[in-house]
Amino acid sequence: MGALITRFAPSPTGFLHLGHAASALLARGYARAAGGQFLLRLEDIDAGRCRAEFAAAIIEDLSWLGLDWDGPVRVQSAHVQDYRDCLARLQAMGVIYPCFCSRRDSAAAVGAPQGDAPPPYPGRCRTLGAEDVAARMAAGRAFAWRLDQARARAMVDRRLGWHEVGVGWAEAAPERLGDVVLGRKDAPVSYFLAATHDDAVQQVNLVVRGEDLRAATAVQVLLQALLGWPRPDYRHHALMRDGAGRRLAKRDGDVALRDWRAAGYLPSDVRKRLPEWHSMVTLA
Numbered sequence: 560m561g562a563l564i565t566r567f568a569p570s571p572t573g574f575l576h577l578g579h580a581a582s583a584l585l586a587r588g589y590a591r592a593a594g595g596q597f598l599l600r601l602e603d604i605d606a607g608r609c610r611a612e613f614a615a616a617i618i619e620d621l622s623w624l625g626l627d628w629d630g631p632v633r634v635q636s637a638h639v640q641d642y643r644d645c646l647a648r649l650q651a652m653g654v655i656y657p658c659f660c661s662r663r664d665s666a667a668a669v670g671a672p673q674g675d676a677p678p679p680y681p682g683r684c685r686t687l688g689a690e691d692v693a694a695r696m697a698a699g700r701a702f703a704w705r706l707d708q709a710r711a712r713a714m715v716d717r718r719l720g721w722h723e724v725g726v727g728w729a730e731a732a733p734e735r736l737g738d739v740v741l742g743r744k745d746a747p748v749s750y751f752l753a754a755t756h757d758d759a760v761q762q763v764n765l766v767v768r769g770e771d772l773r774a775a776t777a778v779q780v781l782l783q784a785l786l787g788w789p790r791p792d793y794r795h796h797a798l799m800r801d802g803a804g805r806r807l808a809k810r811d812g813d814v815a816l817r818d819w820r821a822a823g824y825l826p827s828d829v830r831k832r833l834p835e836w837h838s839m840v841t842l843a
């Protein structure tokens with residue numbers, strides 16, 4: 560492995576809170592401890608949920624906290640064609656198929672999976688005939704591209720998993736999420752594919768993020784194997800919770816970094832409220 564490269568990759572769908580700051584601080588801590596790089600990426604593919612004001616706020620809040628990053632900020636919406644090309648590659652490999660089920664069925668699957676995941680898609684459109692698909696497409700029916708887990712897994716004839724820093728080998732079971740959505744008309748590519756693609760092109764070799772994304776990692780290492788991309792190491796950290804044990808969410812305004820700032824707190828005050836994660840940087 561060359562120099563360590565980590566990243567913080569929020570979606571501009573709300574204001575950053577303490578949990579985000581802690582995650583960014585940990586990722587940055589790994590990079591700084593190893594003399595590597597810490598990158599910032601804005602995952603703003605889902606135009607319906609992302610806002611420019613939140614993107615600007617992310618930059619501002621991180622800067623205020625002193626969480627500086629290396630190089631330019633990568634903005635995913637500027638690379639849509641690259642993601643479409645990835646989908647085309649997967650289509651040529653025969654591992655994705657169009658799903659015409661209602662948007663409601665697939666809407667929850669396009670963003671980063673969080674909280675209570677919907678039950679896996681039952682695969683209704685996996686067996687549609689070519690004529691049927693062509694007719695529906697000719698009629699302008701909206702569809703999503705879904706990963707054919709069974710076919711994809713069959714093409715990767717080796718153990719699937721990743722190195723979890725501090726733990727060791729983690730076995731991947733991507734089939735647990737079912738045939739996930741990789742692309743959609745209104746969101747050209749899903750979190751699974753865009754984040755994996757960007758980690759590869761940005762040469763990120765340690766992904767530090769919350770444990771809520773562990774299930775997504777299983778799908779992402781499958782995509783890496785299919786597309787011939789290097790597999791980073793991963794460090795899934797615990798999520799920050801409030802006094803009642805609930806995980807912090809962007810909707811909880813009282814923990815937003817800018818509210819702390821507006822209330823007159825200094826960056827050093829906020830940092831003191833973060834878990835002692837900077838001392839948990841281990842490169843095992």
Ligand SMILES: [Zn+2]
Pocket residue numbers: 657658659660682683684685
């Ligand atoms: Zn379907």
